[in-house]
Amino acid sequence: MREVAIIGVGMNKWGELWDKSLREIFIEAALSAIDDAGIDRIDSMYIGSMSSGLFTEQEHIASLLADYLGVAPIPSARVESACASGGLALRQGFIDIASGISDVVLVGGVEKMTDVTTGGATFALGTAADQEYECYHGVTFPGLYALIAKAHMHKYGTTREQLAMVAVKNHKNGSKNPLAQYPFEITIDDVLKSPLVADPLRLLDCSPITDGAAAIILCTVELAKKLKKDPIIKIIGSGHATDTIALHSRDDITWLSATEKAAKKAYEMAKKTPEDIDFAEVHDCFTIAEICVTEALGFFEKGKGGEAVEKGLTALNGKIPINPSGGLKSKGHPVGATGVAQVVEIVKQFREEAGERQIKNARIALTQNMGGTGGSALVHIFEKE
Secondary structure, eight states, X not given: OOOEXXXXXXXXXXXXXXXXXXXXXXXXXXXXXXXXXTOSOOSEEEEEOSOHHHHHSOOOHHHHHHHHHTOTTSOEXXXXXXXXXXXXXXXXXXXXXXXXXXXXXXXXXXXXXXXXXXXXXXXXXXXXXXXXXXXXXXXXXXXXHHHHHHHHXXXXXXXXXXXXXXXXXXXXXXXXXXXXXXOOOOOHHHHHHSOEEETTEXXXXXXXXXXXXXXXXXXXXXXXXXXXXXXXXXXXXXXXXXXXXXXXXXXXXXXXXXXXXXXXXXXXXXXOOGGGOXXXXXXXXXXXXXXXXXXXXXXXXXXXXXXXXXXXXXXXXXXXXXXXXXXXXXHOXXXXXXXXXXXXXXXXXXXXXXXXXOOTTOOEEEEEEEETTTTEEXXXXXXEO
16 A cells, blocks of 8 residues: 655635635635645546535536546546545545555545525535434434533533533634634633524534635655655545444444544554544534544543543643634534545644644644534544654
């Protein structure tokens, strides 16, 4: 298996991009990544996108985006795994290079979510849950994550304030990210006074509806060295796992089994442990999600994720900084693009281009991207050489 490096990244300013189409948003990010890599060709392309048909009435975007990027007739595939679509696109690109099929691969993610009403977006996102046994009965994703939060609070004593602290931390990080959708700080009081969405989750516990794209260029480590890339940034671990799509089918709704299993595979491939990770970008679609994810990744004991946030262990200067980019909560969550944008942050940190949110001396990092309530999960580990 060949070693895989990241040589280029691109991402546009995320938010409500009323004047741009899905194709325009993607092309911006893709051209930026190609320019950053300094290459003149790509061999194949993988695009993460959850619901382009429901959001924009456009399917077959693999052909569309290869065409408008001007790279047809190269192989191009749209990859879908709900909100983990970007992470899965990354894994497919990694496998493509590692296997020897391609030498240079563009991995992108895109979603244009504001072309429909809020109700339309809620419906599209709801397709990542169990349609017959959850959505049919009126449950939405805020409701499902509220069930997880209630159970976690009951089982482990996690507090309402600890949930709020996740949002406060991520907005503080996001206020230092010029590409974030909501680059401003908030307080615990702001979170607790924001409108109730699904008890105990309030509006400021929830990631927003977002338009945006991100792209990266992968190649062999050998080629990256020939191109004299500095630093060499390698993907050293990749894990992928699934769980039941419905919460009621799980033994413990507070535990993200797919994330745990994907992480185990990634750690084993990378020959690393949770203690080796310098920082991580994780899937904080709701504040409770970040708490559960940090436990499943092995950063903290089961039930201790909320306490870790309160102690400052996940802050930029903490033991294990989580979501220095601002995460989904502040940076935004154009669902198909999120898993790719997490990698953009890894590269910026490794290149020491993260500005005020720069983490000192980081050499090993991790991304975790999941679909639905954790029915699918991708974990990747990166090393700065």
